[in-house]
Amino acid sequence: MTEPTVLRRPVRDAGLLDLARAWVEAGSGDGPEPRPSATVMLVRDTDAGPEVYVQRRVATMAFAPSMVVFPGGRVDPADAGLDPATPGLADLAAHLGVTPAEAAPFAAAAVREVEEECGVRVEVAALRGRGHWVTPAFEPRRYDTWILAAGMPEGQEARETSGESDGGGWARASVLLQRAGRGEVRMMPPQVWALEALERFDSAAAFLADRPDIRRVVPVLEQDPDGTLVLVTSL
Numbered sequence: 001m002t003e004p005t006v007l008r009r010p011v012r013d014a015g016l017l018d019l020a021r022a023w024v025e026a027g028s029g030d031g032p033e034p035r036p037s038a039t040v041m042l043v044r045d046t047d048a049g050p051e052v053y054v055q056r057r058v059a060t061m062a063f064a065p066s067m068v069v070f071p072g073g074r075v076d077p078a079d080a081g082l083d084p085a086t087p088g089l090a091d092l093a094a095h096l097g098v099t100p101a102e103a104a105p106f107a108a109a110a111v112r113e114v115e116e117e118c119g120v121r122v123e124v125a126a127l128r129g130r131g132h133w134v135t136p137a138f139e140p141r142r143y144d145t146w147i148l149a150a151g152m153p154e155g156q157e158a159r160e161t162s163g164e165s166d167g168g169g170w171a172r173a174s175v176l177l178q179r180a181g182r183g184e185v186r187m188m189p190p191q192v193w194a195l196e197a198l199e200r201f202d203s204a205a206a207f208l209a210d211r212p213d214i215r216r217v218v219p220v221l222e223q224d225p226d227g228t229l230v231l232v233t234s235l
Contacts, residue, residue, distance in 0.1 A: 023138035031137030034144035039072025044152035055168035079108035088125025173199040
């Protein structure tokens with residue numbers, strides 16, 4: 001098995017840094033139990049290369065306020081009703097390393113959230129696995145999130161249909177990463193990692209055809225000798 005790549009990134013976002021410091025001062029506990037959730041990288045091709053649909057969460061949200069994210073949310077009890085025999089679910093589950101019954105709630109949540117948040121209806125068979133991330137323990141709200149991807153269906157239009165965001169639209173991965181680097185937009189590590197992956201592809205089709213090795217990633221907060229708080233991620 002390939003050894004994981006370990007990334008060490010100082011926590012520089014002001015909001016995350018405040019949460020991290022408060023957690024350390026309180027004794028660095030285990031944190032709340034992560035809630036199951038799913039998020040979707042909705043992608044399309046343009047003459048300049050692939051784009052992804054993103055949203056900016058409103059500043060009043062309890063989790064990730066003002067952050068740029070992909071459409072998604074937590075798994076609801078009703079999502080467990082998806083038939084494990086749904087076309088495409090078995091292939092998705094095999095890539096995720098789970099059974100179709102285990103994948104069903106996440107796939108159902110992904111389809112539901114994309115429609116609720118940007119008015120786009122995607123099929124389970126269109127979903128592709130990209131990653132599996134767990135919110136660090138210092139966050140007061142934690143999520144166990146499957147990151148999925150799907151192509152933008154023809155004949156549909158993505159638009160903001162949820163009160164959870166105050167802005168959204170299509171963007172190139174490289175542009176979003178550059179803006180994040182300049183501090184113009186705020187993003188969490190999973191979104192940065194996912195955009196860095198998309199940036200390596202010349203087309204949405206190539207990105208969706210890729211089947212990356214999916215690991216359950218749990219970033220851990222550490223403190224360097226100089227007091228710098230560092231998020232350590234094993235990919």
